[in-house]
Amino acid sequence: MAQGVIAIAEQRDGEIRKISYEVVSEARRLADSLGQGVTAIILGAGVKEKAVTLGHYGADKVVVADDPRLQTYTPDAYVTVLEQLVKENDPAILLLGASTQGKDLAARLAARLGVGMAQDCTQFSIENGNLVSIRPIYAGKAYAKLTYQDSYPQMATARPNVMPLNKPDTGKSAQMVDAAFTLDDSVMKTKIVDIIRDESGKVDLTEADKIVSGGRGMKDAEGYKILEELADLIGASVGASRSAVDAGWRPHKDQVGQTGKVVSPNLYIACGISGAIQHLAGMSTSKVIVAINKDPDAPIFQKADYGVVDDLFKVVPALKEELKKMA
Amino acid sequence: MNIIVCLKQVPDTETQIKISQDKKSIEESDIKWVMNPYDEFGVEEALRLKEKFGGEVTIIGLGPKRVTESIRTALAMGADKGILINDPALEGSDALGVAKALAATIKGMGFDLIFTGQRAVDDDAGIVGITLAEFLGIPHLPVIVKIEVAEDGKSLKAHRPVEGQTLIIETGLPALITAQKGLNEPRYASLPGIMKAKKKPLEEKTLADLGLNPSEFGKGASKLKVIELTPPPQRAAGKIIDGESPEQKAAQLAKLLHEEAKVL
Numbered sequence: 001m002a003q004g005v006i007a008i009a010e011q012r013d014g015e016i017r018k019i020s021y022e023v024v025s026e027a028r029r030l031a032d033s034l035g036q037g038v039t040a041i042i043l044g045a046g047v048k049e050k051a052v053t054l055g056h057y058g059a060d061k062v063v064v065a066d067d068p069r070l071q072t073y074t075p076d077a078y079v080t081v082l083e084q085l086v087k088e089n090d091p092a093i094l095l096l097g098a099s100t101q102g103k104d105l106a107a108r109l110a111a112r113l114g115v116g117m118a119q120d121c122t123q124f125s126i127e128n129g130n131l132v133s134i135r136p137i138y139a140g141k142a143y144a145k146l147t148y149q150d151s152y153p154q155m156a157t158a159r160p161n162v163m164p165l166n167k168p169d170t171g172k173s174a175q176m177v178d179a180a181f182t183l184d185d186s187v188m189k190t191k192i193v194d195i196i197r198d199e200s201g202k203v204d205l206t207e208a209d210k211i212v213s214g215g216r217g218m219k220d221a222e223g224y225k226i227l228e229e230l231a232d233l234i235g236a237s238v239g240a241s242r243s244a245v246d247a248g249w250r251p252h253k254d255q256v257g258q259t260g261k262v263v264s265p266n267l268y269i270a271c272g273i274s275g276a277i278q279h280l281a282g283m284s285t286s287k288v289i290v291a292i293n294k295d296p297d298a299p300i301f302q303k304a305d306y307g308v309v310d311d312l313f314k315v316v317p318a319l320k321e322e323l324k325k326m327a
Numbered sequence: 328m329n330i331i332v333c334l335k336q337v338p339d340t341e342t343q344i345k346i347s348q349d350k351k352s353i354e355e356s357d358i359k360w361v362m363n364p365y366d367e368f369g370v371e372e373a374l375r376l377k378e379k380f381g382g383e384v385t386i387i388g389l390g391p392k393r394v395t396e397s398i399r400t401a402l403a404m405g406a407d408k409g410i411l412i413n414d415p416a417l418e419g420s421d422a423l424g425v426a427k428a429l430a431a432t433i434k435g436m437g438f439d440l441i442f443t444g445q446r447a448v449d450d451d452a453g454i455v456g457i458t459l460a461e462f463l464g465i466p467h468l469p470v471i472v473k474i475e476v477a478e479d480g481k482s483l484k485a486h487r488p489v490e491g492q493t494l495i496i497e498t499g500l501p502a503l504i505t506a507q508k509g510l511n512e513p514r515y516a517s518l519p520g521i522m523k524a525k526k527k528p529l530e531e532k533t534l535a536d537l538g539l540n541p542s543e544f545g546k547g548a549s550k551l552k553v554i555e556l557t558p559p560p561q562r563a564a565g566k567i568i569d570g571e572s573p574e575q576k577a578a579q580l581a582k583l584l585h586e587e588a589k590v591l
Contacts, residue, residue, distance in 0.1 A: 114550075116552075144556050145557065149549060151551070189466035194495035196495070321577075
């Protein structure tokens with residue numbers, strides 16, 4: 001009988017990523033309502049020492065798969081190893097983070113296991129002993145409440161920045177286990193041959209705690225300078241609407257919305273963004289939304305917690321000065 | 328180089344989504360159906376590779392008759408032939424079911440590359456393409472913004488942006504690629520292209536044609552089951568900030584973000 005919750009943790013360059021703690025925290029909550037345990041699994045090379053922290057967030061057991069070939073994620077190697085570890089542990093629930101890596105890994109692992117998987121969920125609960133997953137569809141224009149049918153483990157990924165983190169308790173120590181697995185080189189059909197690092201040092205929009213975003217109202221690429229300055233001051237990442245990206249003012253990776261990134265920061269400041277339905281769809285799970293726009297009828301104000309109807313080229317620099325004073 | 332592009336027809340992103348009476352699906356009456364935007368990048372990339380290496384581009388769609396229109400669009404862009412998998416038993420299938428039907432269609436067709444969109448803008452899951460690769464036993468390269476195929480057409484390098492970095496991934500062919508915005512600028516179908524597309528072969532297949540058992544598809548066979556669809560949670564009404572000048576408003580906003588919202 002399938003039992004317990006497995007949280008698959010994620011590391012990059014040997015550092016445990018924040019999403020891993022979010023997933024372990026959520027796994028703990030679900031396991032508690034089932035009266036069962038949490039096992040975290042992490043794959044990497046030489047990550048055991050750092051993986052101890054997964055216990056602080058609620059894992060009872062941490063399984064470490066250590067191999068130089070697992071240092072950088074490839075679906076081939078990771079799915080091959082995880083298939084063995086998941087089958088051995090036979091969990092009722094299998095959770096991953098909906099990071100770029102997690103979404104990819106979860107999809108291929110679910111296919112390998114032949115189970116249903118709910119991608120990029122914003123809420124989980126246990127009903128009648130089973131997992132219920134809630135996820136936005138149509139970029140958040142509707143939400144789907146899903147359950148699983150003759151499908152174990154019940155599998156899902158959790159949207160970054162949405163699941164509350166447990167308070168880490170350094171007094172809690174998980175049982176650390178070295179995983180036994182086989183990994184034949186022949187299964188590895190893709191190879192990472194190079195990594196180009198983004199030198200901006202900014203957190204990716206999907207994981208950013210704060211985002212300052214600009215739209216058509218920025219007038220040109222130069223207009224983003226004031227947004228960059230505000231973002232630097234408050235430690236935010238800079239986003240853009242589709243029209244700004246299509247105009248060539250910002251790169252594709254900055255686009256927020258239905259055909260761009262879906263984001264959930266604590267603070268989203270929309271500047272000169274009218275709020276087309278596709279844009280709103282990509283940012284409406286942000287916790288606090290600020291809109292700065294000259295047009296009082298802009299739809300963005302319907303979603304905003306705080307609205308400023310005025311010229312952003314005056315408001316944004318003034319806001320920066322005010323925040324400097326407060327710091 | 329023979330290339331297959333799988334496409335999905337989705338509601339245009341302008342569409343207001345209305346949930347139907349049974350709360351398990353959406354109202355389809357006022358929807359304008361279009362080719363999933365991410366699939367368009369796949370079609371375009373396939374055409375560019377065909378122009379360079381020769382070969383054939385086959386479009387595969389799955390769904391009701393209306394999907395024919397999106398397949399014709401891809402043919403008008405320059406693809407060679409289309410296949411529509413259309414069977415009422417597929418209605419309500421999950422990603423595993425859809426990928427199984429696609430895999431059965433593709434098995435036995437010689438191919439070097441398959442493209443799908445990195446996700447469809449309706450269910451936003453991004454599972455079908457990857458599952459298809461798994462069922463065909465080929466590698467997949469997800470969310471790709473640039474492809475460089477080797478001169479001999481036997482391997483490729485692909486660029487995959489992840490949080491804060493871009494991975495350059497190499498693989499031999501055949502392989503499956505899921506296309507991301509930035510891969511290319513899709514062409515528009517020309518008028519002669521549209522005329523030509525009308526004469527291009529477009530075959531329709533049922534599950535029986537594919538040697539599949541209809542009872543293994545549809546709602547009943549889905550591993551993931553919809554309990555209900557709901558509208559998004561409503562946000563409480565916001566505050567419009569008063570002030571005589573932009574400076575005053577900025578000061579007020581800074582104060583609220585600090586003291587009330589406590590986010591700065």
